[in-house]
Each structure stands twice: as structure tokens, then as C-alpha cells.
Amino acid sequence: MSNETQGPDGTDRADRNDRSDRATRVAALRPAYQADLADGVDRFFAPRRTTCPWCRSDRLTTRLRTTDLLQHKPGRFVLDRCEACGHTFQNPALNETGLEFYYRDFYDGLGEQRMGGTFGGRTGMYRGRAESMLPHDPTPKNWLDVGTGHGHFCAAAREVLPGTTFDGLDFTDGVEIAEREGRVEHGHRGSFPELAPDLGARYDVVSMFHYLEHSADPDRELRAAHQAVRPGGHLLIEVPDPESRYARVLGRWWLPWLQPQHLHLVPVGNLRRRLTELGFTVVAEQHAEPHDPVDLLAAVWLALDHIAPREDAPWLPEPPGALRRGLRGAVLLAGAPVFVAATLLDRFAVRPLSHRLGLSNAYRLVARRE
Structure with a gap:
């Protein structure tokens, strides 16, 4: 790497600029997010249903309770299952305000x-x-x-x-x-x-x-x-x-639940x-x-990302300090061998047998x- 693209500390200037740009954008968005969260998250949900939205049966059981494992925005989410037809649905479901809040800054x-x-x-x-x-x-x-x-x-x-x-x-x-x-x-x-x-x-x-x-x-x-x-x-x-x-074996760490x-x-x-x-x-x-073929890899990532300190995001009250950033890097680095093992299992052990074993996601x- 040439000196023109490398800083005095040996880091790539483009990467540093990207991180600096993101930090600036996060800081600019933080006041609006904090205002949205000032009254809590209850306003983001519609009333809880007592019947299945697919078949209208009232035979509902709770299948999963989880949090936002990808963006780590505040909130807790419940998936109910209809015992009559097997339909699984978020209950209570996000309303339009909630959908806007949780989709914001995910795909765009x-x-x-x-x-x-x-x-x-x-x-x-x-x-x-x-x-x-x-x-x-x-x-x-x-x-x-x-x-x-x-x-x-x-x-x-x-x-x-x-x-x-x-x-x-x-x-x-x-x-x-x-x-x-x-x-x-x-x-x-x-x-x-x-x-x-x-x-x-x-x-x-x-x-x-x-x-x-x-x-x-x-x-x-x-x-x-x-x-x-x-x-x-x-x-x-x-x-x-x-x-x-x-979905049963991995529980809340199964990526396709993708709450919320x-x-x-x-x-x-x-x-x-x-x-x-x-x-x-x-x-x-x-x-x-x-x-x-990503189920095991994604589950490992979601679990490690969950226990590691958060990276900066505008829905957090304040940016993490140097110690928290260092701890996060250490946790993810320690998990690298597990990432590799999970990837190999996903692609070469499970994928050829996924449908036969009932594991197709x-x-x-x-x-x-x-």
C-alpha cells in the first residue's frame, strides 16, 4: 500500500474517512432518534390480536420472544403461532409509525x-x-x-x-x-x-x-x-x-425470524x-x-454481536467510548474460528442434505x- 493511501498510524485513509463520515452522520441523526424514543416504544405497536390473521382461530400460543438482533433498536417482539393452521405472526404487530422507525436506516x-x-x-x-x-x-x-x-x-x-x-x-x-x-x-x-x-x-x-x-x-x-x-x-x-x-433448534438466533x-x-x-x-x-x-446456507454462521454472528458491546448508532443515547469499542473488537475476533467452522458446516455438511433433514430455511x- 502506498504512503498516499496510508495514514501515519498505518491505517487506510479511505477506511478512516468512511468511519469518520459515519460517525458524523450518526451524530447528526441522534437528536431525532432520541426524540422518537423519548416516550418509549409502546406507541409503535398496534393492539394485540386475539385471533389468527390467516384463519381467524383463537387458538394462539407464543412461539418466540426476542429483541432487534440486527440493528439493536429498543423494543421487544413476540411471535405467536396459530395452533389451528400453523401461521406464525408478530403479535402485537408494528403499526405504520413503528414500521417507519424500525425500517429507517436499515435498507437506506x-x-x-x-x-x-x-x-x-x-x-x-x-x-x-x-x-x-x-x-x-x-x-x-x-x-x-x-x-x-x-x-x-x-x-x-x-x-x-x-x-x-x-x-x-x-x-x-x-x-x-x-x-x-x-x-x-x-x-x-x-x-x-x-x-x-x-x-x-x-x-x-x-x-x-x-x-x-x-x-x-x-x-x-x-x-x-x-x-x-x-x-x-x-x-x-x-x-x-x-x-x-x-427454526426450533436455533430459536431466537435463527436469522429468518428477522424481528421486527x-x-x-x-x-x-x-x-x-x-x-x-x-x-x-x-x-x-x-x-x-x-x-x-447461512443459518449456523448467522446464528453465531447474532449471538456474538448480541453479547459484544454495541457499535455506535443514533438510537443509543451516546457513542461508545474507546474501551467499549476495543472490547467489541476483541469479542468478534475471538469468535473468528467459530465463524469459519459454522461457514464450513453450512456450505458443505448441511446444504446437500438440507431438504432431506428438514432444515431448508x-x-x-x-x-x-x-
């Missing part, structure tokens, strides 16, 4: 660069998702990706389907970035159910990759999809599998039946293919609109 703002790098590096997974459509429609003319984020799936899928026009829809400014960067042809910003009537059965394929679980009303989203898919076209859905054995963002986790049988009721025919169900359905 402070989190934009980090999440952009995470999603941008998953080209193989995105290609696999696109390839799952080939047996059912190898030449779709147009495709709408709902919950597209920054459009990285669409950019990768274009390599699999070069003759397809990809549009994206999202309620964040990520879709505008996707259009500006040329990853999508058209970016629709807003609520899918509200925009669907104007889309008018236009698309050969509508995809929802890890989108439905974020919705406050999954059934409304499915009805919107029925409006946007042309007759004979396909709906492609991928969601976390709440029936995965990992995931509001509904739908068992595959429930989703198949609802799609049939709406006028779709499920033509494919996959479990092994959508499995993302996601499932994918392809449904044709009749």
Missing part, C-alpha cells in the same frame, strides 16, 4: 451501503431464482419484481433471460436507485396493492422474493398479484419456511391453498433450491394464473 440511509453490498454479491442465488421459471415460461416478455430493493435480482436475471424486460416495485427509494442504475426498466414506488389496479394484468411473471413476510396483510398482496399477472402468466414466491427444523421486520411467516400448505382459492394453480414447489412456489 446509514444501512444503504452495507445492504447494497450484501445484496449485490448474491448473483448466483439471483440466477437460480430466474432459472426456476424456465420450465414454465422460458421466454417471458415482461417481469415485475415486487420488493425489488436496489434491483440486483433483475440485473442478474437479465443474464438468464436476455429477452425479458424487468420492472421493479418497492416502497423505498431503492427502486429509484435501481431505475437510475439501469437494473430495472421502470421503477414503481409505493404500495403494491394500491398500484396493482393500474398495472392491469400486464406481466407474464410477477415475483415476490422474501417480500410477503414483510407485509402487514399478505392476503391483500396476493390479491394484488392476481391483478398484475396476465391470464396464463405466473406468480413466483419465495419466503422463509417457519416449519424448518432450524418479518410480520407473517406462512406455512407452505397455507400458501398453496390460498393461491388455489384466488385462481392460481401451483405448478412447482421447491425447498432445497431456495435454501440459503425457505421454500419457493411457482403458480400459474388460470
Whole structure:
């Protein structure tokens, strides 16, 4: 490394500038976050439900109690399970104010660069998702990706389907970035159910990759999809599998719980039946293919990050001192061998057997609109 990019203490100047820039942004955001938290977090939640939002049964049990293990924003979250149909849902659920608070600076703002790098590096997974459509429609003319984020799936899928026009829809400014960067042809910003009537059965394929679980009303989203898919076209859905054995074995450290963002986790049988009721025919169900081999690695990271002192964030009353920063680095460094072991187990031991062992963390359905 040249002296032009290295500081007198041997650190990379670009890294130091990034850290300094982030510290400045955190300090600027802190007053607004502290004002939001001045009256506590109860105002972020809707009243607790006494019946299942999927089947209306009152046979509810508590499945999980946890905190925000990714951003570490204040709050405690409960997932209930319906004993009648198996649907798992956040209860009490975040209201609109709460959703805005907990999504803020996750995918955009402070989190934009980090999440952009995470999603941008998953080209193989995105290609696999696109390839799952080939047996059912190898030449779709147009495709709408709902919950597209920054459009990285669409950019990768274009390599699999070069003759397809990809549009994206999202309620964040990520879709505008996707259009500006040329990853999508058209970016629709807003609520899918509200925009669907104007889309008018236009698309050969509508995809929802890890989108439905974020919705406050999954059934409304499915009805919107029925409006946007042309007759004979396909709906492609991928969601976390709440029936995965990992969900029980890893408990709160199972990444797909993703509290407080995931509001509904739908068992595959429930989703198949609802799609049939709406006028779709499920033509494919996959479990092994959508499995993302990160469960053990993510669990180790979440646990170590939980016990390590916090890194600076605007929802903390004050920035951590040098001692806390040093302790955090020491904890994460000590966990490095466990990270390596967990990664090897995820990719080489569990992945080939994930579906057979009931450990697949996601499932994918392809449904044709009749």
C-alpha cells in the first residue's frame, strides 16, 4: 500500500474517512432518534390480536420472544403461532409509525451501503431464482419484481433471460436507485396493492422474493398479484419456511425470524391453498433450491454481536467510548474460528442434505394464473 493511501498510524485513509463520515452522520441523526424514543416504544405497536390473521382461530400460543438482533433498536417482539393452521405472526404487530422507525436506516440511509453490498454479491442465488421459471415460461416478455430493493435480482436475471424486460416495485427509494442504475426498466414506488389496479394484468411473471413476510396483510398482496399477472402468466414466491427444523433448534438466533421486520411467516400448505382459492394453480414447489446456507454462521454472528458491546448508532443515547469499542473488537475476533467452522458446516455438511433433514430455511412456489 502506498504512503498516499496510508495514514501515519498505518491505517487506510479511505477506511478512516468512511468511519469518520459515519460517525458524523450518526451524530447528526441522534437528536431525532432520541426524540422518537423519548416516550418509549409502546406507541409503535398496534393492539394485540386475539385471533389468527390467516384463519381467524383463537387458538394462539407464543412461539418466540426476542429483541432487534440486527440493528439493536429498543423494543421487544413476540411471535405467536396459530395452533389451528400453523401461521406464525408478530403479535402485537408494528403499526405504520413503528414500521417507519424500525425500517429507517436499515435498507437506506446509514444501512444503504452495507445492504447494497450484501445484496449485490448474491448473483448466483439471483440466477437460480430466474432459472426456476424456465420450465414454465422460458421466454417471458415482461417481469415485475415486487420488493425489488436496489434491483440486483433483475440485473442478474437479465443474464438468464436476455429477452425479458424487468420492472421493479418497492416502497423505498431503492427502486429509484435501481431505475437510475439501469437494473430495472421502470421503477414503481409505493404500495403494491394500491398500484396493482393500474398495472392491469400486464406481466407474464410477477415475483415476490422474501417480500410477503414483510407485509402487514399478505392476503391483500396476493390479491394484488392476481391483478398484475396476465391470464396464463405466473406468480413466483419465495419466503422463509417457519416449519424448518432450524427454526426450533436455533430459536431466537435463527436469522429468518428477522424481528421486527418479518410480520407473517406462512406455512407452505397455507400458501398453496390460498393461491388455489384466488385462481392460481401451483405448478412447482421447491425447498432445497431456495435454501440459503447461512443459518449456523448467522446464528453465531447474532449471538456474538448480541453479547459484544454495541457499535455506535443514533438510537443509543451516546457513542461508545474507546474501551467499549476495543472490547467489541476483541469479542468478534475471538469468535473468528467459530465463524469459519459454522461457514464450513453450512456450505458443505448441511446444504446437500438440507431438504432431506428438514432444515431448508425457505421454500419457493411457482403458480400459474388460470
